[in-house]
Amino acid sequence: MATVHIEANKEDIAPRVLMPGDPNRAKYIAEKYLTDVKLVNQVRGELAFTGKYKNVPVTIFSSGMGIGSMGIYSYELFNNYDVENIIRIGTAGSYVEELKIYDVLLADSAYSRTSFDEEAGNENLDVINSSYDLNAKILDTAAIKGIEVKQGRLHTTEAFYSNNKDFSKFVEMGCKAVEMEAYALFYNAKKAMKKATALITISDSFVTHELIDSSARETKLDEMILLALESIIKM
Numbered sequence: 001m002a003t004v005h006i007e008a009n010k011e012d013i014a015p016r017v018l019m020p021g022d023p024n025r026a027k028y029i030a031e032k033y034l035t036d037v038k039l040v041n042q043v044r045g046e047l048a049f050t051g052k053y054k055n056v057p058v059t060i061f062s063s064g065m066g067i068g069s070m071g072i073y074s075y076e077l078f079n080n081y082d083v084e085n086i087i088r089i090g091t092a093g094s095y096v097e098e099l100k101i102y103d104v105l106l107a108d109s110a111y112s113r114t115s116f117d118e119e120a121g122n123e124n125l126d127v128i129n130s131s132y133d134l135n136a137k138i139l140d141t142a143a144i145k146g147i148e149v150k151q152g153r154l155h156t157t158e159a160f161y162s163n164n165k166d167f168s169k170f171v172e173m174g175c176k177a178v179e180m181e182a183y184a185l186f187y188n189a190k191k192a193m194k195k196a197t198a199l200i201t202i203s204d205s206f207v208t209h210e211l212i213d214s215s216a217r218e219t220k221l222d223e224m225i226l227l228a229l230e231s232i233i234k235m
Contacts, residue, residue, distance in 0.1 A: 003076045006048070008040040013081040014050055014057035016232045018225075019074070019088045021181060023047040023062035029225055030060045046073065056233040063088070063181055067116050067158055070181035071188065078192035085134060085235045086196045087228045088185050089221070091203035091212075092154060092177035095167050099176055099202050101210050104149050104224050106138055107198040111175055112156040112183040121191060127153070128186040131195035138199060138231040147227055152176035154198060156183035167206055177202060195235070199228050 002008065020026050026047045030037050034051030041048035041061070046069075048061040061077065063070045070088075077083040092105065099105060109129045117123045135151075142149040155175035170178070182198040189196035201224045204211035 003080050005043055005046075005072055006041050006076055006081070007043050008048060008081070010081055012038070012040040012050055013048070013061075013077065013083060014059040015082065015084045016057070016235060017059045017061050017077060017083050017086045018228050018232065019061050019063045019070075019086055019185070021063050021065055021090050025221070026060045026062040033225070033229060034058065034060070053229045053233055058229065058232060066180045067112070067114055067156065067184040071116060071120065071184040074185045074188045074196070078188055078194045084194055085131075085232055086185060086189065086194070087134065087138075087232055088182055088196070088198040089224055089228050090179060090181065090198065090200055091221070092179040092200045094177050094202045094205040094207060095155070095171050096176050097207050099150060099205070101202055101205060101212060103202045104147065104227065105154075105177055105200045105202060106135055106149050106151050107154045107182055107200065108135065108151050110154045110156045110183040110186050110198070111170070111173055114156070114158055114183060116184055117187055120187065125187070128183060128190060130182075130186055130197035131189065134195045134197040134231070134235065137234050138197070138227065141231045141234070142227055145227065145230065147223060149227070150176075154179055154182045154200065156180060199224050
């Protein structure tokens with residue numbers, strides 16, 4: 001059953017979804033890690049591929065950038081395609097010295113001052129938690145694989161470019177890194193009573209001013225990707 005944003009048939013989408021923001025990253029993951037891969041969506045350039053990872057069906061679906069785009073795709077996946085688990089896999093900017101470039105951060109919650117919650121559900125929620133069950137599975141898998149994972153709150157912003165360089169107030173609110181999608185994903189999961197979390201690679205630092213380039217953001221995030229794949233097939 002297609003929607004105006006997703007052309008896939010209902011049976012073409014697996015109940016387990018990884019959501020990178022970048023369609024090129026979705027293509028990279030599908031081609032490198034999945035077997036029996038099928039392109040199931042390319043509407044508006046947002047690519048989705050369904051295949052198998054270790055014989056378990058998984059869909060890799062690009063969310064696009066920002067709360068609005070993530071809000072649309074995650075809502076339709078949860079509510080129109082019966083998806084049960086979504087792990088956002090993306091990048092974020094570090095607010096704190098303890099998070100270095102290429103560190104992996106598992107979101108326990110997301111903070112945002114967006115109006116998304118009010119317009120989508122007449123609510124006022126600044127902080128939304130991610131799924132305890134998904135996070136527990138990721139941490140267990142990371143321990144088995146010997147992958148270091150740090151945990152913390154994400155700040156989901158609607159403005160990528162900002163003249164406000166003072167991020168200390170977000171650190172005071174418990175935020176360790178900033179990105180643009182997790183809050184909308186967590187909100188939609190909460191409303192649909194589904195499971196969602198975000199597994200993030202630190203791509204730049206507000207503390208040290210280091211960053212990784214756009215090509216590395218597409219293809220150099222394999223530790224995070226593998227951890228997400230190994231975890232979601234256990235759900």
